[in-house]
Amino acid sequence: MPELPEVETVRRGLAPAMEGRIIEKLELRRADLRFPFPRDFSNAVKGKRIEALGRRAKYLLIDLEDGMTIVAHLGMSGSYRVEADGAAETPGDFHLPRNAAAAHDHVIFHLEDGRVIYNDPRRFGFMKLVARAGIESDASFKGLGPEPTGNSLDADYLATRFAGKTQSLKAALLDQRNIAGLGNIYVCEALWRAELSPFRAAGHLVTPAGRPRAGLTRLVPAIRDVIAEAIEAGGSTLRDHRKTDGTLGYFQHSFSVYDRTGAPCRHEGCDGTIARAVQTGRSTFYCPACQKG
DNA sequence: ACTGGATCCTGCCTGC
DNA sequence: TGCAGGCAGGATCCAG
Numbered sequence: 001m002p003e004l005p006e007v008e009t010v011r012r013g014l015a016p017a018m019e020g021r022i023i024e025k026l027e028l029r030r031a032d033l034r035f036p037f038p039r040d041f042s043n044a045v046k047g048k049r050i051e052a053l054g055r056r057a058k059y060l061l062i063d064l065e066d067g068m069t070i071v072a073h074l075g076m077s078g079s080y081r082v083e084a085d086g087a088a089e090t091p092g093d094f095h096l097p098r099n100a101a102a103a104h105d106h107v108i109f110h111l112e113d114g115r116v117i118y119n120d121p122r123r124f125g126f127m128k129l130v131a132r133a134g135i136e137s138d139a140s141f142k143g144l145g146p147e148p149t150g151n152s153l154d155a156d157y158l159a160t161r162f163a164g165k166t167q168s169l170k171a172a173l174l175d176q177r178n179i180a181g182l183g184n185i186y187v188c189e190a191l192w193r194a195e196l197s198p199f200r201a202a203g204h205l206v207t208p209a210g211r212p213r214a215g216l217t218r219l220v221p222a223i224r225d226v227i228a229e230a231i232e233a234g235g236s237t238l239r240d241h242r243k244t245d246g247t248l249g250y251f252q253h254s255f256s257v258y259d260r261t262g263a264p265c266r267h268e269g270c271d272g273t274i275a276r277a278v279q280t281g282r283s284t285f286y287c288p289a290c291q292k293g
Numbered sequence: 294a295c296t297g298g299a300t301c302c303t304g305c306c307t308g309c
Numbered sequence: 310t311g312c313a314g315g316c317a318g319g320a321t322c323c324a325g
Contacts, residue, residue, distance in 0.1 A: 002318060002319085003318060003319090006318075016298095034301070034302090057304085058318095058319075067306045067317085074318090074319090074320060075301095075320085076302090076317065076318055076319055077301090077302085077303075077304085077317085077318080086308050104303085106323080120302095122301085122304080123302055123303080124301070124319060124320080125319095126296070140320095166295080166296080167295075167296065167297090171296080171297080174319090175317095176320080183317065183318055184317090184319085186318095210311085238317080238318065241313070256314095280298075280299065281299080282296080282317095282319095283316085283317085
């Protein structure tokens with residue numbers, strides 16, 4: 001599921017249940033996810049209070065009182081759910097009986113007043129423990145580009161990154177070193193909004209003098225807006241992913257191109273049909289009629 | 294240096 | 310109905 005808006009939605013969902021709580025026990029139900037868990041992981045966090053939940057790109061950051069941070073990535077299929085002690089059953093069929101472990105529940109945070117459970121069928125996610133001081137030099141964060149919602153993302157910055165690149169715009173936007181947090185869905189959506197071809201070389205949007213062309217100037221607000229709107233909607237819900245309280249995100253109803261092959265383009269006055277192509281092994285959804293820039 | 298492909302893993306959907 | 314094949318929100322490693 002998780003691109004930036006989904007991870008941010010997870011962070012907001014978990015914060016009320018985790019911040020200020022002590023990790024009474026960290027239960028690891030297997031030895032690894034994508035990578036082995038940190039050596040002595042459970043003991044290292046046992047008894048520590050969680051100060052705050054943060055996010056950088058698609059990484060969830062669980063700040064502990066001792067200056068360490070649990071860096072958690074949800075991979076493709078990771079999700080969290082909260083089970084509060086003594087809470088009434090939420091209507092609907094999602095919640096399991098208390099204390100019943102579901103398939104692919106790999107990590108359970110036992111807190112003072114409930115549990116937070118990490119589930120990840122494909123196990124592409126991972127968790128590691130990093131010292132907060134100097135976290136930016138950790139391999140996961142070094143070289144990471146700016147957040148798409150922050151002020152440091154602008155057309156001039158992207159021009160410096162894209163200048164001379166023969167790589168497609170699609171691939172360049174998926175590269176976390178250029179912008180951190182975009183994934184396949186929101187790259188497709190942003191390119192559609194800016195009416196830019198996903199196949200165009202990234203360098204094409206930069207003048208020989210290194211200035212952003214009009215298309216690149218359009219792209220920045222397209223990215224900002226689609227990410228902001230998706231966060232506002234609580235992220236997208238694809239397949240079986242849900243928010244931490246078991247409810248659904250809504251942004252998938254707002255997709256303009258993603259997974260809409262054969263549907264009419266929603267740009268006013270465009271009579272194009274959404275098409276699917278494969279670029280660097282990933283599906284690209286786009287409108288061949290209006291995404292020509 | 295830059296680029297694209299292969300890879301990790303399970304589940305679900307489609308088509309035969 | 311069963312089964313094989315393709316595909317899925319990501320990041321990293323490797324070869325050309």
